[in-house]
Structure formats: structure tokens, C-alpha cells
Amino acid sequence: MKRRNLLAAMMAGMAAGCSKLADTQPIATLLDRAEDWHRSAHRALASRQALAREFDRQDISPSFRGNGTLDPATPAYRAAAQNGFADWRLAVHGLVGQPLSLSLEEIRTLPQRTQITRHDCVEGWSAIGQWTGPQLGIILDLAQLSEEANYIVFHCADHLNGAAYYESIDLVDAYHPQTIIAHRLNDAPLPVRNGAPLRLRVERQLGYKHAKYLTAIEAVKDLSGIGQGKGGYWEDRANYQWYAGI
Amino acid sequence: MTQRPRHSLTTRIWHWLNLACLAVLFMSGLNISNAHPRLYWGQAGFAPSQAWAFLPRFPGWATIPGYYSLSAARDWHFLFAWIFALALLLFMLISLVNGHFRKDIATRLAEWRGQAIWADIRAHLRFDFHRGAGQYNFLQKAAYGLVIFIMLPLMIFTGMAMSPGMDAAWPWLLDLFGGRQSARSLHFLCAWGLFAFLLLHVALVLLSGPLGQLKAMVTGGKRDETP
Numbered sequence: 001m002k003r004r005n006l007l008a009a010m011m012a013g014m015a016a017g018c019s020k021l022a023d024t025q026p027i028a029t030l031l032d033r034a035e036d037w038h039r040s041a042h043r044a045l046a047s048r049q050a051l052a053r054e055f056d057r058q059d060i061s062p063s064f065r066g067n068g069t070l071d072p073a074t075p076a077y078r079a080a081a082q083n084g085f086a087d088w089r090l091a092v093h094g095l096v097g098q099p100l101s102l103s104l105e106e107i108r109t110l111p112q113r114t115q116i117t118r119h120d121c122v123e124g125w126s127a128i129g130q131w132t133g134p135q136l137g138i139i140l141d142l143a144q145l146s147e148e149a150n151y152i153v154f155h156c157a158d159h160l161n162g163a164a165y166y167e168s169i170d171l172v173d174a175y176h177p178q179t180i181i182a183h184r185l186n187d188a189p190l191p192v193r194n195g196a197p198l199r200l201r202v203e204r205q206l207g208y209k210h211a212k213y214l215t216a217i218e219a220v221k222d223l224s225g226i227g228q229g230k231g232g233y234w235e236d237r238a239n240y241q242w243y244a245g246i
Numbered sequence: 247m248t249q250r251p252r253h254s255l256t257t258r259i260w261h262w263l264n265l266a267c268l269a270v271l272f273m274s275g276l277n278i279s280n281a282h283p284r285l286y287w288g289q290a291g292f293a294p295s296q297a298w299a300f301l302p303r304f305p306g307w308a309t310i311p312g313y314y315s316l317s318a319a320r321d322w323h324f325l326f327a328w329i330f331a332l333a334l335l336l337f338m339l340i341s342l343v344n345g346h347f348r349k350d351i352a353t354r355l356a357e358w359r360g361q362a363i364w365a366d367i368r369a370h371l372r373f374d375f376h377r378g379a380g381q382y383n384f385l386q387k388a389a390y391g392l393v394i395f396i397m398l399p400l401m402i403f404t405g406m407a408m409s410p411g412m413d414a415a416w417p418w419l420l421d422l423f424g425g426r427q428s429a430r431s432l433h434f435l436c437a438w439g440l441f442a443f444l445l446l447h448v449a450l451v452l453l454s455g456p457l458g459q460l461k462a463m464v465t466g467g468k469r470d471e472t473p
Contacts, residue, residue, distance in 0.1 A: 012307035014269055019311040022318060031321040037328060038411075046415030053417055055289065065292045118290055118426060120410050122316065124282035125292035126426050204414045240317045245411025246324060 039243040042204075048172050052203035055116045060186060061127040064119075066193030069158035069165065072213050077157050085197035090181070094153070094218035097144030104183060104197055110134035110142075113180050121207040122240065129194075131201050132184035137175040139217065149219035153226050154200050157213035160233060167211040167232040168223055168242075169202055178203040181214065206244035208234045251466030254346060258463055260337040267330035268440060270310060270322055271401075275437055277309035277319035285434060289425035298431070331402050338394070350382055351391050357384045375454050393443055397436055404433040 021027045071077075080088055085104055092100040114132040136152070152174045156165040173179055180201050183190055190196040195212025202209050209232070223229060228236035235242050253261070283301035284294065291297065306312045310322050341347045356362075366384045369375070375383065382390070406412040407419040407429035423429040451459045461467060 008307060011269075011273060012312070015273060015307055015310050015312035018270065018273075018322065019313070022311060022322070031318075031325055034321065034325040034328065038324060042409075042411040042415060046411065050414045052410060052414045053420060059289060061290050061292070063293075118410075120408075120426065121282070121292075122320075124278070124408075124430060125284075125286075126290040127292050128290045204411045206410060234317075238315075238317050239321075241320065246409040 035241045035243050038241075038246045042245050043172065046204075048175075049177060050204075052117055052178055055118065055128050057116065057130070059128050060116060060130055064129045064185060064191075064194055065125070065127050066191075067121060067207060069160055069212065070193040072158040074157070074159075077213070081192060081196065088197050090198055090214055091216040092139060092143040092219075093216065094220050095146035095149040096140075096219050097146060098142070100139070100143050102139070107134060107181065107183060107198070110138055113177070114184075115178055115180070115201075115203070117178065117201070117203045119207055119210070122244065130184075130186050131180060131182040132187075133180040133182035133198075133201070135177065136179045136181055136200070136217075137177075139181065140174060140219070143219075145219055148221050151220050151223055151231070153218040153220055153223070154211035154214055155216040155218065156211050157215050161237070163227075163233060163237065165211065165213075165233045166227055167200065167209050168220075168226065169200075169205070169209065173202050173204065176202070176204065204245050208232070208240060209244050252462050252468060253466055254344060255466065256337060256340045256344070257346060258466060260333055261463055263333050264330065264337075267326045267333065268444075270326040271330060272437055272441065273308060273310040274319040274322040274326070275434075276304035277311065277314065278316060278323060279434065280304055280309070280314055281316045285431040286427040287424070287431060288427055289420070291427045299434075301434075327402070327405060334394075334398055334402070351387055351394070353384060353387050353391070357387075373453055375450070389443070389446075393440070397440055397443070400436050401433065401440070404429040404436065408433065 022031065088104055090100075090102045090107065092102065111134060112132055113135055114130060116128065116130045119127050119129060140152070149171070151168045151170055153168045154166060156167075158165050169179070178201065182195075182199050182201050183197055185191065185194050190199060195210075195214075198214040199212040200210050200214065218226075220226065223231040223242075227233070230236045230239075231242040232240070234240040279301055280303055283303060284291075284297040285299040285301065286292075286296050287298055294300070306314075309319065311318050338347075341351075363384060369383075370385060403419060404423060406416070407423050408426055413420055413426065419429070420426065423432060458467070
């Protein structure tokens, strides 16, 4: 019993020590820096186009869990949902030669990609679903993405804890073949809890990158001017890693 | 020529560095586990009805950091995963070259006989650990071999199989473990297996002259100095 207490005391001491260390500048910097090592290692090990596994129809999860915002619930969103999102527009702006405002009908008439992929939440669970939509690359080409753009920012209709949800990815993931703007899940229009009418799929990263309820896509040079500057809602709010491939 | 120390410098440095890494990885891992305390088999799973295990909530004194923070725990976990994996790789390479594995860890076929193993177990139960000067007995070799070559690499590869980026780079990870959620379950089970090894390891050190053992793992000790 005494030894067990000793072990618990040692673990408690380590927990406290590590929490203190994490508050010091060099350790905080090191902890942040490791994120770049993961991204560099992943990019070195995988080709830019390496695909996330695609599954068979029988692998599709019986229901697809919703997480984060399950309903934006603003009057404007409620009205749009009532109306079948007939007037929903997806703006494409920022560092583009040809800003766009796409209707759902225009998005549905672009070349489509359908993929059955696994969605991994940062918390640890996974669900498999079939997504359909145009590749983001096609939309960016249509908008004539400027050479100055380094990141693509996704603006959303939902607010979490009073702040607008947003996310961002770099051009490697933006032009990845499986990065699509999905409007269908499992052969039906996207349900509200999963991001109706439009959401991002960026299949080599964790769930919080897959922005839902998309209203606008913005091309930028750097992320400092967006939100609090860390590239996404969870990155700003709780210091989640911007690169979520791990 | 001076005598070879009982533990080479490489072994000693790796031993303590590895302990530090495993402590941080285990405790930050418990914090990560608190984010979704259920385990599944197969490729996917999220609902209680799909789970095979419901985990307890690990208290703050056992986690890094000492309060619930998934993002901070992940930062600690992934930083020390690098140190842990690179140190293990380096230790393996050096121990292959300097003969540590061949001389001290590798077992001979003749040792894998039921009678010999049973005799070794009985000796352990009598707390008799003497097997010639500076030599590991069969159970020790088997335990260290299991930890170094099976369990520690299993932690690394099951960890990688949980990363969607790594799954795209190395899809065979998913085939090897039967899916991301299976890999997550194995990662959790193996972590507690290593914790059990730690308890047994420390208990046996305490039973076999802890001061001499500790001194040898710090200063190297002498070959003929059987504890």
C-alpha cells in the first residue's frame, strides 16, 4: 500500500512539474514546434497526393455522429433550412482573380467526387461515411487562385461559445484529390447536424478541420488577420494544433 | 583491458531517458483517454453500443497536464513520442552493433524448453535470481526481449495508425492492426502492459538488492558483481 502511494505521489509530482514547465517559454515553444515536425514528417513520408483509405459501402457507420455545433440555430440559418437552402451562397474571395458566389445548384453541376472515408475526431472516436461534392481544387481554379495565396480559410454559419467557427488549410491539402466541398452524406443531402448544406472534407486531418455550414472560402497569404490568428476556432480558443494530421 | 561494465553507457542513458519518456507518454495518454473513455474494435466506432470497454476517468494527479486539456496533453504526448521513438531506434542500432542483444538478450533455442522455463519460474518464486556472474536468466531475457522488440514498437506503430496523415502515408498500418479503433484499443492495452512490466521490474529490483542494482544502472557496475 505504501509503495502504491509512493507511485501515486511520484505521478502527481510529475503532473504538477510538467504543468509548470509547459508555462515556461522555451518548453511552450518546443511543444509548439513539434507540430511542424509532424507535418514535415508526414509530408516527407507521403506523397502530396497520397490518399486516405476509402472503404466499401458495408463499412459505412449505421449513423454518422454529429459533433461541435449540431444546429447553428440562427434565424437566418433556420429560414434557409426551411427553404431547403435554395438561396444559400458560397462566396469565394480573397486572393483570387475571379471572386465567386456559387449557388448549391452551381456546386452540384461541377464535376463530383464520391468517397467513403473515415472521420477521426481528435477525441479518439471514428465514423465512416460516404461524401459527395466537387473537389476544392476545381473551385479554386474556377476562381483563379492568386500565386500569392498560401492558405485557404473556411468561414462558417455557426457560432460556438459566442465566436464564429472557421478553419484553414494549406495549398497541399487544398489541392488534395480527396479534399471536397461535400453536399451529400450517404446518398442524401447533408443533415443539419453534419453541416448542411455544405461542409469541407479534408481526409488526412482530424474532424475539427472539416468546417461545417460553409458560407465562404477565402484565399489568404497568411493567417494572422483571421480570427485570433492561429488558423481556426479550436486553435484560437484551446490551442489545438493547426496541423491535425496526427 | 578494463572489464566491460555490467551495463554499457548506451544502455544506462537509454534506460533512464526511456523511463522519463514512458512516464510522460503514459500520463499524457491518460489525459487523452479522458477525452473519449470508450474503446472499440475495427475501423470505426463512437457509440456506447459499439464499445467493448468503458474506461474510468483518470484523476488529475495521474495525468499530464494535471487538469483536463486534450490539446496540451496531445502536445506533450507527441513531443515525447519523437524522443521515445528515436531513442529506441538508436538504442536498438547500437545494441546490435555492440553485441548487447546477442550477448545479453537473445535466447538460445535450447532455453525454450518447458522444463527449463518451469525451473526458472520456480527459482523466481523462491526469490532466487542468481544465474552466473552478470548474466540474465531466461525469464529476464524473455521479458526484456518482449518489452524492447514487441511492446515498445507496438506502442509506436499503433500510435501512428491512429494518425489520419500516417494512414494515408502508410496504409498497411490499418491492415496490420485491423483498423484505427483496433489500433487505439491495442495502444491502450499495451500501455497498461508496460505499466505492469514497470511494477514487476521495480518489485524484482527491490527484491534483488535495490541499491546495487540502481548503482549499476547509473555508474555501469562491474560484470562479476552479481547482486
